[in-house]
Amino acid sequence: MQALLSPSLRPSPLDPIRNKSHFLSSTSTKCKPPTRISFITPRAAVSSSQAAPKRETDPKKRVVITGMGLVSVFGNDPDVFYDKLLDGVSGIAPIDRFDASKFPTRFAGQIRNFSSEGYIDGKNDRRLDDCLRYCIVAGKKALESADLGSDNLSKIDKVRAGVLVGTGMGGLTVFSDGVQALIEKGHRKITPFFIPYTITNMASALLAIDLGLMGPNYSISTACATSNYCFYAAANHIRRGEADVMVAGGTEAAILPIGLGGFVACRALSQRNDDPQTASRPWDKERDGFVMGEGAGVLVMESLEHAMKRDAPIITEYLGGAVNCDAYHMTDPRSDGLGVSSCIERSLEDAGVSPEEVNYINAHATSTIVGDLAEVNAVKKVFKNTSEIKMNSTKSMIGHCLGAAGGLEAIATVKACTTGWLHPTINQFNPEPSVEFNTVPNKKQQHEVNVAISNSFGFGGHNSVVVFSAFKP
Numbered sequence: 001m002q003a004l005l006s007p008s009l010r011p012s013p014l015d016p017i018r019n020k021s022h023f024l025s026s027t028s029t030k031c032k033p034p035t036r037i038s039f040i041t042p043r044a045a046v047s048s049s050q051a052a053p054k055r056e057t058d059p060k061k062r063v064v065i066t067g068m069g070l071v072s073v074f075g076n077d078p079d080v081f082y083d084k085l086l087d088g089v090s091g092i093a094p095i096d097r098f099d100a101s102k103f104p105t106r107f108a109g110q111i112r113n114f115s116s117e118g119y120i121d122g123k124n125d126r127r128l129d130d131c132l133r134y135c136i137v138a139g140k141k142a143l144e145s146a147d148l149g150s151d152n153l154s155k156i157d158k159v160r161a162g163v164l165v166g167t168g169m170g171g172l173t174v175f176s177d178g179v180q181a182l183i184e185k186g187h188r189k190i191t192p193f194f195i196p197y198t199i200t201n202m203a204s205a206l207l208a209i210d211l212g213l214m215g216p217n218y219s220i221s222t223a224c225a226t227s228n229y230c231f232y233a234a235a236n237h238i239r240r241g242e243a244d245v246m247v248a249g250g251t252e253a254a255i256l257p258i259g260l261g262g263f264v265a266c267r268a269l270s271q272r273n274d275d276p277q278t279a280s281r282p283w284d285k286e287r288d289g290f291v292m293g294e295g296a297g298v299l300v301m302e303s304l305e306h307a308m309k310r311d312a313p314i315i316t317e318y319l320g321g322a323v324n325c326d327a328y329h330m331t332d333p334r335s336d337g338l339g340v341s342s343c344i345e346r347s348l349e350d351a352g353v354s355p356e357e358v359n360y361i362n363a364h365a366t367s368t369i370v371g372d373l374a375e376v377n378a379v380k381k382v383f384k385n386t387s388e389i390k391m392n393s394t395k396s397m398i399g400h401c402l403g404a405a406g407g408l409e410a411i412a413t414v415k416a417c418t419t420g421w422l423h424p425t426i427n428q429f430n431p432e433p434s435v436e437f438n439t440v441p442n443k444k445q446q447h448e449v450n451v452a453i454s455n456s457f458g459f460g461g462h463n464s465v466v467v468f469s470a471f472k473p
Helices: 078-086 124-127 128-145 173-185 194-198 200-212 223-239 257-265 303-310 338-351 371-382 401-417
Strands: 063-071 161-166 245-252 296-302 314-327 356-362 389-391 453-458 462-469
Touching: 063 128, 063 223, 063 303, 063 401, 078 296, 078 401, 124 371, 128 173, 128 200, 128 245, 128 296, 161 200, 161 223, 173 200, 173 257, 194 200, 223 245, 223 296, 223 314, 223 401, 223 453, 223 462, 245 401, 296 303, 296 401, 314 338, 338 371, 338 453, 338 462, 356 401, 371 401, 371 453, 401 453, 401 462
Parallel strands: 161 245, 356 389, 356 453
Antiparallel strands: 063 296, 063 314, 245 296, 314 462, 453 462
């Protein structure tokens, strides 16, 4: 979850509930305090004789990744994307999509020269919000890489193929333009596509309509945790036998005046306008907020049984995941880290993985003052020995892509599993001493990934963790 920088935006919710004197009258001296019931079992309370975790073995329930597609500041090819990350290239630059000269933050991970040629017809391309365009292109590219292009897609049962691509903000450009048209010209000038292209479910819907995929179809919107929530839900559709194939991930296009202005108002963004490429610096003492990014990241998730029947290219395996809520504050993480640490623990339980098996973490790490260390502290609660774990931040190079962040970072995590190389966390000039992890500072490192987790947290206290490893038959 992103921690904002303004103390004025940190009310103390639930204070009346936490203040015991609010409920205890001076005349109620005979009342006994209520018994508290804990719904979370501390790790220390688990019996040492408990059986070791077991991974799923049923090929109908094992979920594999057979395709990846993306739209990013580094282009639309996952291999090129990861090569840029390995080289430590920053995609952050001054905004030129609109005049940002009056904003205190004037830079972002803005996508330039995007083309949907060959994926969206010209008439629709001109109408669609970028949030929808990014989803359609990333989704179709993911299917192509899964050997499910137009010809082969007709060979599978489309009733058992679904789409679950979420977004945190929805069609923000269409929404902003519609409000402006209403104010300046009246309601008759609002486009009839205003509602359809603004609502968050339309990305999944349009991709399914275009391809004829009739399986589970909806969107999840949990701010910056959106993509991981979608992966988790999509995998469970497969595990429950409701789908053979799910196209899942996140998409976002919020780099426009209202989007930038909104986050400026939250005092969440870095203002390092004199040196934008060093602005996103997770875990560095001089970090001053996150940097906006945009794009889409989509995976093709498939039951192992279905993938093997069609001789699909299996890239890696999704082992499990978990989602939960801090139930604490709109924007601040819990000080005790309980939400994040319990989410990680539950993801490992779902995956059938012990903490000792994990040796790579793609962190949420957004470069905010409070959020970066809160995540580290929560991770330490789960992994007692951090010496073998390497942890990096993709956002140091592409910025924070909000609802699409987890999608792009999942692709980075999968590439780490398959290549044996971890991309650096750039801009590590003066690291926080309390981090105590190998953050892959400034230069890529070779590392054989055993089990990897990817963290994503969002406004509202939404926590999500997904677990990947190399595929082993």
